[in-house]
Amino acid sequence: MSSAGLQNESLGSGTLWTSAPGDDVQLSDHIKNFLAEHPEAQEALSKPVLTVPEEDDSHPIADYFISTSHNTYLLHNQLYGQSSADSYTHVLSRHARCIEIDAWDSSSQGSPEVIVVHGHTLVKSIPFREVVEAIGAAVDADPQGWPVWVAIENHTAHEGQREMVRIFEEVWGDKLVSRELPGVGQVTPRDLRGKILLEIEWYPPAAEGDEPKPLGIFNEMHHEVKKMVKEVDPGLDPKVLPELSALGVYAKSVKPGKDFLTKQSEEPDYYLLNISESGAGELIPKALAGLVANNGKHLMRVYPEGLRVDSENLVPTRFWRAGAHMPALNWQTFDKGMQVNEGFYAGTRGWVLKPPSLRSDAGGREKRKGQVYLSLQVVAGSGLPRPSGLKEGEPFQLGLKAEIMHSSGDVIKRTKEVPASASGGVGAEAVWNERLEWTWEDEELVHFRLILVHKKWDGETDLGAFSAQVDGLQQGWRLVSLLDMRGAPTGGWVLVRVDLARE
Structure with missing residues (x-):
């Protein structure tokens, strides 16, 4: 299409x-x-x-709001209809700077192909490679453009994950950020111009002989997910392979467990908190100061509830006020949430510097x-x-x-x-x-x-x-x-x- x-x-x-x-x-x-x-x-x-807003790319990446697309491949609602790789070209040309790929193994017998699809729905699938090529071409069209984040929702087994890594490296080449930039302390958008960064689920490495453990503050969520996956397919290991997880250099995606803002944890330097709108909505009235402080140091992506089957949107304002960087929206629906997003990022390159009180150096600013x-x-x-x-x-x-x-x-x-x-x-x-x-x-x-x-x-x-x-x-x-x-x-x-x- x-x-x-x-x-x-x-x-x-x-x-x-x-x-x-x-x-x-x-x-x-x-x-x-x-x-x-x-x-x-x-x-x-x-x-x-x-x-x-004045363009300033010199601040740490956690000091910005980033225009974000949810289920970018979809053209209509969440249950049926068409998908298209052109949708990635479309939203990137309009300066979305965080997009999403849902990766699944093909259901074809004997096929190792990875596909992009909204799982367990009637939505048509598209080849994973086709999506990766569309993203690469869009970034090539603006080589000095602001960085592009790609959130990977992984549902593939290990063979599919290896195929994804191969395609990323083959198609994107030097555009892909595959390791931390040498000699750079707090990385800024200026350091990452023209680059593609992945957001990928992360687990801490296990000691030799130990079973890999999830991030301490995220134990509850991990065990629930693992239990559900085993019930669906007892032979499928839900853990992301190290070679794929390693590509989440500046956005090691984790999900929150109970009291995560107050518990000590083993979180990596660059973790991204991936949380539902209801989860974030419950935290805001209870722990706003803690969220703002966390979001001054680490990225936060807020995704819509699964019940939004007609692709209606969350309204991002309440999440921006908590310092959330990436409230994710269905760009195919121009409702209140998308209208607000459109006005907020109008005339920008999809990155907007946060107000001083929400930045990493906010300190005691009134x-x-x-x-x-x-x-x-x-x-x-x-x-x-x-x-x-x-x-x-x-x-x-x-x-x-x-x-x-x-x-x-x-x-x-x-x-x-x-x-x-x-x-x-x-x-x-x-x-x-x-x-x-x-x-x-x-x-x-x-x-x-x-x-x-x-x-x-x-x-x-x-x-x-x-x-x-x-x-x-x-x-x-x-x-x-x-x-x-x-x-x-x-x-x-x-x-x-x-x-x-x-x-």
Whole structure:
């Protein structure tokens, strides 16, 4: 399947939010007249709505958030449908910098081939080599690009693991980080430009004559996994071979056991904590300070619950606030979680430096204090997406809902639903002339979403979306571009004025 056949082929269009619209943008007569009558508002044509974070690749790798894809090979839901190696090309071209491979032995009799598939489902498989080649080609296309992490979910026996190692080394060559960089203390993204790093399950080496033991703090999880594997196939050894495990140089993947934040353990220098969203969600209210401290030194990947069979996403904000580097998202679904991710990484290379209080050198840095006031004056929309299924000439109304996402909770404000007009197949126009206001306790990583909605008697449909970290919002008059529910540009704009004050 070609990349043109992928869902969300325009995902990554959030870069529109970091570019100025320009004088030639197509706008409604109402907005044109408003700009003519209010010369100060004409800055909206020449200034973007978002500021791109300054690029700095000199910090230790644990000081960054990393845009992460879950089950990257999938094109639709988790139970059936197509997979494609082109999906890796797709998400990497849009600066995902952590992707995932689920590796299984082929079910064909006598075949040593390793395949990529969502196990025990009706999802179609693809050859493992084809995926590795697609990743290598994407990295070759950007040789000085920021490092790419590849999370390996291994379900292969030892023969398959040896085949995986051979393919990695043969296809990626020098791009693969296979050993720690000599003479480098705390490794940084600058040290790893153009490189591919693996995240692989890790166990500490056993003493001679001893049975290999899992990482001390992860005993419970290991024994449960081993028990389940033996029940399925008594002849299958679930332990990763040393030659494969050794390739997890800077991300030795481990899973948490009970009280792992307080127990002494034998963890390696570069371990990555691989934890479910429910596991992380339970820890955050109980041990936030411990998580933040751990994530200042070691990487953390948060993966979605298996029950998300329709590929809906977790919302990454609560995990970012705990310092989690890699909340993993299903990129084929442009829902709230993916919209927030799109705005957070818009204009970046998929790595974003954490706020000072979440970094490895945070020490005793104080968190922000005081009040924040945000005012959003909403004037009108132009070229807006129209609801589907309407008859020719059928009237409809459009509204906006605007959301502040804060650790204390999400606060949604709404405009009125107003009559919209559409003609000539070029989108709809709506005029609101309203002001929405919020006040909250200042903190880092507060996010904002603006959603165009069509409300009917039987419910509400989202038609367009914009998202941003509040710290990245530019103040003044701005034209906000909306993406549709597949992540593609709608051609629609909303004229707003943003005012932000801190006390």
